[in-house]
Amino acid sequence: MADLNLNQIHKSFGALEIIKGIDLDIQSGEFVVFVGPSGCGKSTLLRMIAGLEDVSSGTLTIDGKDVTHAEPSERGIAMVFQSYALYPHMTVAENIGFGLSLAKRPKAEIAAKVQAAADTLQLTHLLERKPKALSGGQRQRVAIGRAIVRDPKVFLFDEPLSNLDASLRAQMRLELSELHARLKTTMVYVTHDQVEAMTMADRIVVLNGGRVEQVGTPMELYNHPATPFVAGFIGSPKMNLYTGPFAERLGCKTYGIRPEHIRVSEDSGDWRGQVRHVERLGADAILYLDVEEASSMMVRLAGDTQLRPGDTVWASPQDSAAHRFAA
């Protein structure tokens, strides 16, 4: 349980500046997700918080203590890697207890803590196995177990779910949220997947090109994206974004409207278009329109829509839900 403050954090690799000045205050107990496209510097930022990467300039405090140049093990953090990074030659129990055994804790204490972590994560029956003999989801749990026994002030996760298949990922999202609810520890979670960000975060930090694009709760970002970048990144399917003459006619530089905020009618409306493709997801259907004035447009409809490719339709935005950006 600790605050985490980033103050004008910069990072350069050689002449290349990757992180371009980040200010961020994370409250004690918060679940914060860093989200952004691949290569925007999420991992680098997380690794600086962990102490695995030197901070080029700026300060970092955890629990009010300046840890900008502290060793990782002295920061009170624990990290779960994308690759899990389990020690292949150690059993699950040894993996989880490694940090404690390095700290020369008594054997009985290590065993008790490992047992407690294993109980929390349903790993008890696997304690004597080597990582090689575990499934992806089990390895994931061991990696989390290794983080839990350290009893950290801040948990750091770097895309921990990206090696799992879709259904397991959904399950682990739930388990991580429950873990956070139980431990109430500050967690910083990195992902490129906006679904993970929306579902788990108390607050989302959208990163783009080494800068913070916007910070807010999931619904704040969904309802009031500050920039076209955030608008396009948060929400699935993506928001329709238009620039050029089409946007100018609607009175802005960039005009955005979410697929779920467009009505479609067969005889009247604002924009005429032709159905190019219908993607049926069951409950929903995603309509891909070729709109005459703009380019393509996605519309979310009820799953039982009768529209077919080639049909001509009229689309109209719910005006209150439209986003007008000056940039």
Next chain:
Amino acid sequence: MKQSRSLASGIVALIVATVIFILPFLFIALQAVKSKSEASRLNFALPKEWLFWENLVAVVEARNYQLLLAYFNSTVITVFSVSILVILSAMVGYVMQRRQSRWNGVAQVALLMGLMMPPAVVPTIGLLQSIGLFKTMTGMILIQVAYNISFSTLLYRSFIATIPRDLDEAARIDGAKPWQIFFRVILPLLKPVTVTNVVVQSIFVFNDFTNPLYYLPGRENITVQLTLYNFQSTYTSQYNLLFMNILLVTIPPLIVFIFFNRQIVTGMTAGAVKG
């Protein structure tokens, strides 16, 4: 059709292997159990009398049990030089692979030179003499370490490149000091290459003839391969004893090889596929 062809090529391969590997060994074994006069003919004829035990005793007792001393010396040299080699080159390989610094290039060139340039004997002897290590076991051990460290380090470095850095970092977060990361996380993972390395280097050092000949002269410093040299020069006609001696010094490496055969292959291919 295809099957019979692969069968035929299999048989050919077996015959070639037999001729290359088994026949010489058979030849040695045959001469080793013959009498002196029979062995001097150097053919594949079976001995009239099987003198295995007599020849064995004669070889072991020769020159006041010199062979036993030679075994002892060779074993000491092998054990010490290979142990130093493994620890040292694993550490060097680890640092070279993981830490980027200005010295990497220098170390790289030094390694390659060590691998490519043949060592000059006379200056080496001069150096050993000036630091008082000529004709000593310590000197011989250090020579073996120096001559083999390039190969060994390259082997470790390329294997360590297959161990994800995440492991080092996870250990660092767990509170491991650099030497603990090496000894508790990295070194145990090097087991497959280490087995390969130990076997290859042990056999090389144990079988070395020329280096002990140059750098370790002296009766009390005899090593196993040099006992052969002695036999050849003084008992030229005693081929039966020479071959018995060959048989005896071949056996330890052979046992090691047979015993570790599988691990060697595993070590050579380890890291090719992520476990």
